[in-house]
Amino acid sequence: MSEQKVGYVEENSLAEMFLKRHGRLNRWRYFKRIVVLGVAMTMLLTLGYKLLGYEYGQVSTSAQVYNAIITLIFIVPKYCLNVRRLQDMNRGKLIAVVYAVLTAVMGCMDFNVLELYQKNYLSFLILLMAFFSIMISLYLLISPGTRGKNRYGESPIPIK
Numbered sequence: 001m002s003e004q005k006v007g008y009v010e011e012n013s014l015a016e017m018f019l020k021r022h023g024r025l026n027r028w029r030y031f032k033r034i035v036v037l038g039v040a041m042t043m044l045l046t047l048g049y050k051l052l053g054y055e056y057g058q059v060s061t062s063a064q065v066y067n068a069i070i071t072l073i074f075i076v077p078k079y080c081l082n083v084r085r086l087q088d089m090n091r092g093k094l095i096a097v098v099y100a101v102l103t104a105v106m107g108c109m110d111f112n113v114l115e116l117y118q119k120n121y122l123s124f125l126i127l128l129m130a131f132f133s134i135m136i137s138l139y140l141l142i143s144p145g146t147r148g149k150n151r152y153g154e155s156p157i158p159i160k
Helices: 014-018 027-052 061-088 094-107 120-142
Strands: none
Touching: 014 027, 014 061, 027 061, 027 120, 061 094, 061 120, 094 120
16 A cells, blocks of 8 residues: 655646645745736736836827736636735735736726726725725735644645
């Protein structure tokens, strides 16, 4: 009878790394993966703005649609990473759902800056959503995971 190794299992594919919603993800791996997603998203958005038109303070409608599509596509892997990070802290996925909704709303907003900020209640709402997004991000990055096994599985720290 062969022994099975219990504990951390290395993720080998991109789907396992970015789209898996069960199990735990420690802070360092979470940070590295969020950075990869951020760089990829920034590159795609920059390319879209260059190709679809952007002038200071004014974004073309096609660039806004492109921005919304890219944002919505990247919500899925971010949500999966956030769920796994929360599970490492022995928490449910409610915070990940709130973060995904905030990201979707902000990503699909009209980016014509001058028109948007003329309405005080809109600028306050945008600042409030940005504040909550930043607080959630910091919480996920800074809070330590549960030591040892928790209800979501074994520790994501490799067993030597």
